[in-house]
Amino acid sequence: MPGRTHLYVPGPTNIPDSILSAMHVPMEDHRRPDFPELIQPLLEDLKKIFQTKSGQCFIFPATGTAGWEIALTNTLSPGDKVLAYRFGQFSHLWIDMARRLGFDVEYEEVPWGEGVPLDRLEARLKADTKHEIKALLICHNETATGVTSDLAGVRKALDAANHPAMFFVDGVSSIASIDFRMDEWGIDIGLAGSQKGFMLPAGLALLCFSQKALEARHTAKSRRCFLDIQDHITNNASGYFPYTPSIPLLYGLRKAIDLLLEEGLQNVFARHQRLAEGVRRAVKAWGLELCARDPKWYSNTVSAIVVPQGYDARDVMHYAYHRYNLSLGAGLSEVAGKVFRIGHLGDLNELMLCSAIAGAEMAMRDVGIQVTPGSGVAAACEYWRETAPAVKPR
Structure with a gap:
């Protein structure tokens, strides 16, 4: 491909x-x-x-x-x-x-x-x-x-x-x-x-x-x-x-x-928090939930996303990889098939992470999960746009 x-x-x-x-x-x-x-x-x-x-x-x-x-x-x-x-x-x-x-x-x-x-x-x-x-x-x-x-x-x-x-x-x-x-x-x-x-x-x-x-x-x-x-x-x-x-x-x-x-460690931590929050906004826009049960537990390096009852997260990963060249994290052990994971850590920025959200959205729709097209990408992008560093006008 x-x-x-x-x-x-x-x-x-x-x-x-x-x-x-x-x-x-x-x-x-x-x-x-x-x-x-x-x-x-x-x-x-x-x-x-x-x-x-x-x-x-x-x-x-x-x-x-x-x-x-x-x-x-x-x-x-x-x-x-x-x-x-x-x-x-x-x-x-x-x-x-x-x-x-x-x-x-x-x-x-x-x-x-x-x-x-x-x-x-x-x-x-x-x-x-x-x-x-x-x-x-x-x-x-x-x-x-x-x-x-x-x-x-x-x-x-x-x-x-x-x-x-x-x-x-x-x-x-x-x-x-x-x-x-x-x-x-x-x-x-x-x-x-x-x-x-x-x-x-x-x-x-x-x-x-x-x-x-x-x-x-x-x-x-x-x-x-x-x-x-x-x-x-x-x-x-x-x-x-x-x-x-x-x-x-x-x-x-x-x-x-x-x-x-x-970059500065505090800036590294803040970047991870901001990128992670964009993913969390996308998950909310999809109408789905995170495996983490309360905001106090939310991770800034990985989001485990729970698929609706009756669906298998491994199917989402299968379509994401074979149709869109996107590797998503698998659910492990007790949450195998129940969640797929988006890793958002390391060398990463907003547009890179957009590809993960867009690919996950398409793969979920491919397996029949009823998420509104573009909803996750839009929610994440709006958050990142609103919180982006100020730029001087031309």
């Missing part, structure tokens, strides 16, 4: 040409004398994205899933109790991993479409008077349902209970797109993947450890080898890695961080 395929899944995301160019490099020696000139500033500038001064960042040739394991095994011992909330596919998978690694996982089922229940979290922490809970596993932005939890509220719950549990956050689909304040919110480990807000291919697990989490490695008895941060601490100090890194991805990460800092 002529033209390009339009990618609007919530990861991998679109890669800017400047990042593609930065990654197009000949292979280099990762032991060369001047390699630290790339690595040491990169690790320092990554701290700016996590919004930390006291934390230490790590770059693993891996994915966000490996980031879960890095967080758990470098700070905890088998049998340690961790507390989590299951409200989507990715919170579910982190819980499953923790169990398989031998931790004592306590979790609460939360309706898919909601996030961390702060009142119940605080009550549970206060009830844990012996401080048996060693860590919280919190999914900041549940990609499967388009729900964002309140991390500042989690920190308040910990403080209100005067509980020493470590605070681990999966920020794979939030960091570099949604406000994430490592130091201010007292987060002990934040983890991200390269393929979402960082606008890169998959292949890097990006983590930041607080000083408290770094200290925990000295008592953690979990077995680890390839994912041991100690090897990185030892080698990163002189600007190297304990094993061969992906040099093209490191150059791409350098350019990605430059782009994010050039």
Whole structure:
């Protein structure tokens, strides 16, 4: 089919040409004398994205899933109790991993479409008077349902209970797109993947450890080898890695961080909020609902859209891809066939996102969902036009 395929899944995301160019490099020696000139500033500038001064960042040739394991095994011992909330596919998978690694996982089922229940979290922490809970596993932005939890509220719950549990956050689909304040919110480990807000291919697990989490490695008895941060601490100090890194991805990460800092993190967050609100206006104009059950849960990086009863969201995705070259995100696990997802994060602007809304609208009509032609596009465009930056008249 002529033209390009339009990618609007919530990861991998679109890669800017400047990042593609930065990654197009000949292979280099990762032991060369001047390699630290790339690595040491990169690790320092990554701290700016996590919004930390006291934390230490790590770059693993891996994915966000490996980031879960890095967080758990470098700070905890088998049998340690961790507390989590299951409200989507990715919170579910982190819980499953923790169990398989031998931790004592306590979790609460939360309706898919909601996030961390702060009142119940605080009550549970206060009830844990012996401080048996060693860590919280919190999914900041549940990609499967388009729900964002309140991390500042989690920190308040910990403080209100005067509980020493470590605070681990999966920020794979939030960091570099949604406000994430490592130091201010007292987060002990934040983890991200390269393929979402960082606008890169998959292949890097990006983590930041607080000083408290770094200290925990000295008592953690979990077995680890390839994912041991100690090897990185030892080698990163002189600007190297304990094993061969992906040099093209490191150059791409350098350019990605430059782009994010050039735009300004607060501007990045505001852009994502504004683009997401346009999508939400489109969904409302279609007469449909989001999987997220309340505006306080709305995600600024992905919208999970519920199809009407009697329709299968997989049909919408099928027509969108085969007729219009549009990749939409699938519903996962408990919401498979019930929702399709529009990812709106990373390298994105209004006209790019218009194609996702228009294609989704056409595909829904193709499968018989009665949305008014043009209604979603019009609602989104009017919102974006009304909120666009001022331009001086000619």
